[in-house]
Amino acid sequence: MIDSLWGALESGLLYAFMALGVYITFRILDFPDLTVDGSFTTGAAIAAVMISNGYSPILATLSGFGGGLVAGVCTGLLHTKGKINGLMSGILMMIALYSINMRIMSKPNISIYNMDSIFISVKPLIIVPIIAIVVLVLLDRFLYSDLGLALRATGDNERMIRSFGANTDLTKIVGISLSNGLVALSGALIAQQSSFADINGGVGMIVIGLASVIIGEAVFGASNVIHHTISVVLGSIIYRIVVALALRVEWLEASDMKLITAIIVIIALVLPSTRRVIKQKKMAKKRSAEILLVGQKKTMGGGM
């Protein structure tokens, strides 16, 4: 039990980079980017191929990150220059990446079992938190830079930031690229942790990323960017703990996790709007009762 919790902590941190990527597109840019399912595998594929060809794990990991950056630039170009709808650009890129990933891997599954990896020389539970903190600090520092502010404003009020001279096509491309870079970094690290890369490894990642973002926000809040990004990382860890616990429930199967994840996201998406509707109905009832009462008083008062 304790072992599986440590395991959850470790993979939660590794998947947290993916969740941070999803946070950048969904929350900052307000751009639902489905490239994620493809770019996660791209990161894993590049890292696995390079490691099995004897390259250093660090170089392999960074190359995976780079592959994600490039994939993101493509999605960004499709959306901004090609004027293709956001969802569609992501879907197109995701499909295209399937073939590209297959080309990179040249077979559906690569094992790097017993080969070199980032986790060989240092214990995962030491190196992973260090990487997570470094990435978090760099990301937050970026989001508070002049370019980062423009990126955030692009999702908040595009017209406004354009009137102050930011090229919003560029900020979108930068954001989507960075997002997919982080997703691919996550893929590269997961491939090394699990000792293999699979062509279908990224399926459903986008929903897992969303679930992590939503859980993090709900449990830990999101008052500013630093707070928000930390919440997302913690959300990813909680998600993995939930998965670990769910796997111990007898009548649940491992493959049920995607359904459970989808349900978490659905609840999180539906709840705020239903709450708003209920609140409005209540308000309407109260107001009409008040207005009726005032009307009755007036008529009772007679005269005018």
Added chain:
Amino acid sequence: MLQLNHVAKLFNPATPDEKIALFDIQLHMKPGDFVTVIGSNGAGKSTLMNIISGVMKPDTGNVIIDNEDISHLPEYRRSQWIGRVFQDPMAGTAPRMTIEENLAMAYARGKQRGFSLGVKASKRKLFREHLSRLGIGLDERLHAKVGMLSGGERQALSLLMATFTNPQILLLDEHTAALDPARAELITQLTESIVREMNLTTLMVTHNMEQAIRLGNRLIMMDGGRIILDIDEERKKDLTVERLLGEFEQISGHKLSDDRLVLG
């Protein structure tokens, strides 16, 4: 300073919905000119602003700032010369970001946006000074999210953001129209003092006739995509709202119809 030469703009050309929004507009503004613009709904005032700021490209004609033809430049490139405040108080600021972050983005106008920190201690001091001049206590709330501010506060902040980097041209499109009269008056006063202090070349669309006469050194009237009347400083001095409306009717052949019309 600002020149528009033979500018025309059609919407939905060659369809049943074809609309001439601007027709052969000639406008020359000298440095320091403060021009107020009035006109009926659909006269083309906002289109004129959008053509100058680059939101839209004219079909014919060109836009010149400081003897440089900028007609081909996209909106984000022109913004180094142009400050803008929109009618909608929501439009000019980023609601989920703080007051100081919004100011930092305005401060970066016309500069390369890189990796240096957006809000630094030195900038914060400058922001606070500027904010305190607005006199509405925003200097105490640098870390507040702009979404928490009232419409009037947001519009005051927008005005500051549009002007404090000293733009060549300031465009105001009914920037007080969405506010209640007291707040509108505050923003008008702020506008007047900022424009005067910084000697900004300003084009201000307003639906308030009295304001159009009182502010600025020149008044133009638009109708049906044309500038139908151009009143200089001398003639503006003894203009009244009645005379203005009278002139409009005489030239255009119909009454000035503006759903937000305020006489004074």
